[in-house]
Amino acid sequence: AQSVTQLGSHVSVSEGALVLLRCNYSSSVPPYLFWYVQYPNQGLQLLLKYTSAATLVKGINGFEAEFKKSETSFHLTKPSAHMSDAAEYFCAVSVSGGYNKLIFGAGTRLAVHP
């Protein structure tokens, strides 16, 4: 069975600092992995996805993620945090079998301090 673990339910950084949000996956087949962001009282917005074309994936708003098979990780990074990045971030794996079913991690709430 596929699963996702996000390490750290809360992460706090200063404005301008590096953002690192951790995600580890479990999958017996090559996974499709996604990062989503959720702002208060809103739905989920897709940041980026990994589909095996390249291990370093660039997304919107300056975010990127690196797929590391040996570590079963797909950590999300941004070189310089902005106040507007404060939100909840979800890592997800798409269930194999040709379905549109995502399994989400528990989420990481990012706080950005001035």
Place this chain on the structure above:
Amino acid sequence: KAGVTQTPRYLIKTRGQQVTLSCSPISGHRSVSWYQQTPGQGLQFLFEYFSETQRNKGNFPGRFSGRQFSNSRSEMNVSTLELGDSALYLCASSQTSGSSYEQYFGPGTRLTVT
């Protein structure tokens, strides 16, 4: 293109009642998936519809049902509401059904059961 729309945005219902939520996918998208988001259980997959057929169903009781119309719009229904059904219900649309395709989420319907 217009995004995924969900109506209504907020609902308050009483235990034992039933409720119907609506989702209009992005134009041209044929797959619609539904998710439940609660503080305790996080984001959980409910079901996916593609070409008016349910392709996959999550681990929810039969009180949760859905359907999809020929124009790809989807509805989900919850009968005999329980307090634990209070949640944010998110709909996501995708071009087609498949593990590698991005899912685009609507703003959600916030259901409160009293």
